[in-house]
Amino acid sequence: MRVPRRRRWAVAVPMAALALATVYPLVFTANVAMKSRRDYILDRFSPADSLRWDNIATAWTSVGLGRYFVNSVIVVASAVALLLLIGSMAGFALSHLRFRGSRALFLCFLAALFVPFQVVMVPLAQVMADTGLIDTYPGLVLAYVAQFLPFSIFLMTSYYSGIPREIVDAARVDGNTLYGVYRRIMLPIGRPALLSVGILNALFCWNDVLISLLMMPSAEHRTLMVGVTSLRGQYSDDIPTFAAGVLIAALPVLVIYLFFQRQIADGITAGATKG
Amino acid sequence: MLVGGAQPTAGRPGAERTGRTKTPWRAQGASAGTGSPRAFGAQRAERLAPYVLVAPAVLVVATLRLWPLLLGVNYSFTGDGARDGTSVGLDNYAELVDDPLFRTALGNVGLLVLLLPVAVAIPGMLATFLFLRVPGHRLFRSVYFFPAVLSPVIVGAIFNLLLAYDGPLNSLLEKAGIGAVDWLGDPDVTMFTVVGVHIWATFGMALVVFLAGFSTLDTTLLDAARVDGASLARVIRHVIVPGLSRTIQFVFVTTMIGMLTSMFGLLYVMTSGGPEGSTYLPEYYIWIQQGQLNRPALASAASTVLFLIMLVVGLVQIGLLRRAGREH
Numbered sequence: 324m325r326v327p328r329r330r331r332w333a334v335a336v337p338m339a340a341l342a343l344a345t346v347y348p349l350v351f352t353a354n355v356a357m358k359s360r361r362d363y364i365l366d367r368f369s370p371a372d373s374l375r376w377d378n379i380a381t382a383w384t385s386v387g388l389g390r391y392f393v394n395s396v397i398v399v400a401s402a403v404a405l406l407l408l409i410g411s412m413a414g415f416a417l418s419h420l421r422f423r424g425s426r427a428l429f430l431c432f433l434a435a436l437f438v439p440f441q442v443v444m445v446p447l448a449q450v451m452a453d454t455g456l457i458d459t460y461p462g463l464v465l466a467y468v469a470q471f472l473p474f475s476i477f478l479m480t481s482y483y484s485g486i487p488r489e490i491v492d493a494a495r496v497d498g499n500t501l502y503g504v505y506r507r508i509m510l511p512i513g514r515p516a517l518l519s520v521g522i523l524n525a526l527f528c529w530n531d532v533l534i535s536l537l538m539m540p541s542a543e544h545r546t547l548m549v550g551v552t553s554l555r556g557q558y559s560d561d562i563p564t565f566a567a568g569v570l571i572a573a574l575p576v577l578v579i580y581l582f583f584q585r586q587i588a589d590g591i592t593a594g595a596t597k598g
Numbered sequence: 599m600l601v602g603g604a605q606p607t608a609g610r611p612g613a614e615r616t617g618r619t620k621t622p623w624r625a626q627g628a629s630a631g632t633g634s635p636r637a638f639g640a641q642r643a644e645r646l647a648p649y650v651l652v653a654p655a656v657l658v659v660a661t662l663r664l665w666p667l668l669l670g671v672n673y674s675f676t677g678d679g680a681r682d683g684t685s686v687g688l689d690n691y692a693e694l695v696d697d698p699l700f701r702t703a704l705g706n707v708g709l710l711v712l713l714l715p716v717a718v719a720i721p722g723m724l725a726t727f728l729f730l731r732v733p734g735h736r737l738f739r740s741v742y743f744f745p746a747v748l749s750p751v752i753v754g755a756i757f758n759l760l761l762a763y764d765g766p767l768n769s770l771l772e773k774a775g776i777g778a779v780d781w782l783g784d785p786d787v788t789m790f791t792v793v794g795v796h797i798w799a800t801f802g803m804a805l806v807v808f809l810a811g812f813s814t815l816d817t818t819l820l821d822a823a824r825v826d827g828a829s830l831a832r833v834i835r836h837v838i839v840p841g842l843s844r845t846i847q848f849v850f851v852t853t854m855i856g857m858l859t860s861m862f863g864l865l866y867v868m869t870s871g872g873p874e875g876s877t878y879l880p881e882y883y884i885w886i887q888q889g890q891l892n893r894p895a896l897a898s899a900a901s902t903v904l905f906l907i908m909l910v911v912g913l914v915q916i917g918l919l920r921r922a923g924r925e926h
Contacts, residue, residue: 330830335733338724342734342741345798348756349744351766355759367766413655422648428656435663437912439859441881442905445888445897446669447662469662476655500640501647530749532863533881537889548751552867555758562759569755573748580747584740587747591803592810 349573355566363563378567386557386564388571390543391550398460398546399528402467406475406524407517409468414479415509419491420501429480436473440534448537463538463546467528475520478593482516483509519590522583526576547572667905673898682895690899699871700900703878706789707907710857710879713793717853721801722846725808726834729815739809746802750863753799758782758868761791785876788869792877795868796861803856804849811845812838851915858908880904 355363356378357371383389416422417429447466448457456462490512494504510517535546545553551572558565580587677686694700724742728735745753760767761781768778781791819841823833839846862881869877871886880900887897 331732334727338727338732338738339734341724342738345741345745348760352756352759367769409654409658412651416648416651420648420651425648425652428652431664432655432659435659437855437908438663438667438905439855439881439908441859441862441884442901442908443663443666443670444884445894445901446666446673448888449669449673449894450662450666465658465662469658472655472658473663501644501651505651526747530747530751530863532749532751532866533885536866536885548749548863551751551755555755555867565755566759569752573752576747576749576752577744580744584743588743588806588810592807 352566352569352573355563356570358563360561360563378563379571381564382554382567382571386550386554386568388547388550388568391545391547392571394460394545395529395547398463398467399525401460401464402471402528403521403524405464405468406471407521410472410475410479410520411510411513411517412505413476414483414513415505417476417480418483419486419488419509432473432476436477440470444533444537451538458539458541458544460544463535463544466534466538467524467531470534471524471527475524478520478590479513479516481593482513486512515586515589518583519586519593522579522586523590526579526587529576670898670901673895674902676895678893678895686895690896691903693896694899694903699875699878700880700883702875703880703883706877706879707858709789710793711854713797714850714854714857717797717801717857718804718846718849720797721804721849722808724801725805725812726838728805728809729812730830739805742805743802745799746806748799750796750799750860751867753795754864754867757791757795782868783873785874788873789877792861792864792868793857796857796864799864800853800856800860804853807849807852808842808845811842811848815841847915847918851911854911855908858904858911880907 351368354371355367357373357375358378359375362369362371383392413432417425417432447469451457451462451466456465486509490508491504494508495501499507530548531546532548532552535549539545539549542553551568554565554568558568674690675685675687676682677684677689724738728739732738759765762768763778763780763783767781772778779787782788815838819837820833823837828836858879859881861879862885865871865877865879865882866885871878871882880903884897884900884904887893887900
């Protein structure tokens with residue numbers, strides 16, 4: 324089934340226009356980031372005359388985004404590592420090991436998936452303050468793990484459910500304990516799902532602003548996204564530096580997208596086709 | 599290795615490749631019955647293994663998701679400030695009902711519900727055309743999906759630039775003779791601006807879900823429709839929509855959840871709830887009460903209301919699924 328030839332172009336042209344409208348704001352921002360303040364005020368749309376990196380350098384150093392960038396990388400890497408470990412362990416147990424309460428447990432995790440952060444954020448901040456974890460990296464990492472774990476468990480469980488029982492049985496016949504099966508069979512075999520889950524979680528954590536705002540009140544602990552929001556007031560009259568900050572925050576996402584677009588889409592649609 | 603003593607080969611990576619015969623696991627378990635305490639320990643370790651594997655997940659979800667949920671509902675019936683910790687009944691909820699900002703927030707939720715069909719129809723139509731292999735469909739798909747992976751902070755910051763009153767879009771509009779629009783300063787316009795930006799940023803997500811649904815569609819039906827000479831509109835109505843009913847429902851629910859819970863970044867960066875409080879949503883209200891005004895109990899009451907809204911969305915979804923299940 325295809326659109327009739329004559330009408331295909333009638334559809335393709337508006338869709339191309341929409342694609343341009345999707346890309347243009349990003350191109351515009353990148354272009355502004357390469358301009359001097361003077362050039363921006365004179366003409367916002369003209370292409371930058373050369374690739375000037377001074378705005379990026381200013382945003383990175385004197386604005387302090389470099390430091391926030393490092394904060395974000397540390398937090399995101401720790402959170403993703405924990406999510407993959409805990410999520411795959413639980414996914415293996417819930418998909419292949421029958422134990423008392425496993426079904427109810429899975430439903431609990433599924434229910435937790437539908438509890439948005441906004442609903443638990445007030446008491447969570449209280450719990451974190453009571454335990455001294457507020458404004459610490461472990462606290463923020465834990466908050467991210469708690470937020471995205473149900474999703475990770477769900478995806479890992481549904482992926483592992485597709486692995487035939489025989490593989491697990493054979494591994495046990497070969498003398499592996501369950502921990503051995505997890506480490507030597509389930510982890511390597513789960514690589515595609517782990518990649519999807521890891522990349523999605525990395526994006527979720529990297530892009531987050533609410534959890535980070537709540538958990539990290541002090542300025543030197545800011546993550547990159549919170550850092551970018553703080554640019555708004557400070558640099559409202561220096562648009563090119565502001566745009567450079569936005570570009571710094573968007574670039575890692577763009578790189579990940581270019582390499583892992585399929586895994587991202589797979590992870591998002593896994594919930595739709597199996598849920 | 600926890601149980602290495604009972605199973606000498608288990609701990610050695612690469613032992614599988616040496617090709618030596620191994621005692622089957624079950625047989626080993628049986629031989630453990632000879633009473634060796636280490637073997638008995640190994641057996642117990644095996645029995646406990648599933649619980650050990652799920653324990654970290656249970657711990658995290660129970661203490662940091664489910665327990666706070668209960669705690670929050672409990673908070674919502676206590677007071678703030680001087681009345682901290684004392685039971686105040688439904689006072690917080692009464693205060694919410696009286697607060698014009700919260701009423702605006704709920705009104706905006708209503709607006710989101712009204713705009714929901716648009717937010718679902720746009721990616722649905724685009725996915726249909728991509729599925730029907732419009733020229734360039736691969737490229738379009740990649741491009742449309744990209745904003746969906748960007749942080750609302752980045753999206754909001756970019757549109758702050760573009761939509762500023764003295765910004766580029768207005769200068770274009772003025773050149774075209776239409777005149778400037780105060781996208782982020784007019785209380786009657788701003789909520790629509792923010793929702794529009796949200797749809798721009800997220801329609802790729804729904805698009806990808808739709809495309810996954812299309813890949814499960816029965817193509818023989820489509821071919822039959824084509825042989826019969828059915829028009830595109832008829833094919834969409836009688837083949838595609840019924841075939842994708844589950845996907846469409848899924849997109850409706852996830853889009854609604856997205857609108858209710860992932861617009862904070864946009865609101866925070868683009869409007870801060872303004873102008874004149876016109877762009878408040880429950881999630882932003884919760885943040886302001888908790889983070890800025892130090893009213894955790896009131897914020898908890900608002901959280902509970904948001905949770906109830908989400909629950910209704912979820913129950914409606916289950917109801918629709920049940921009905922769809924009966925029809926097929």
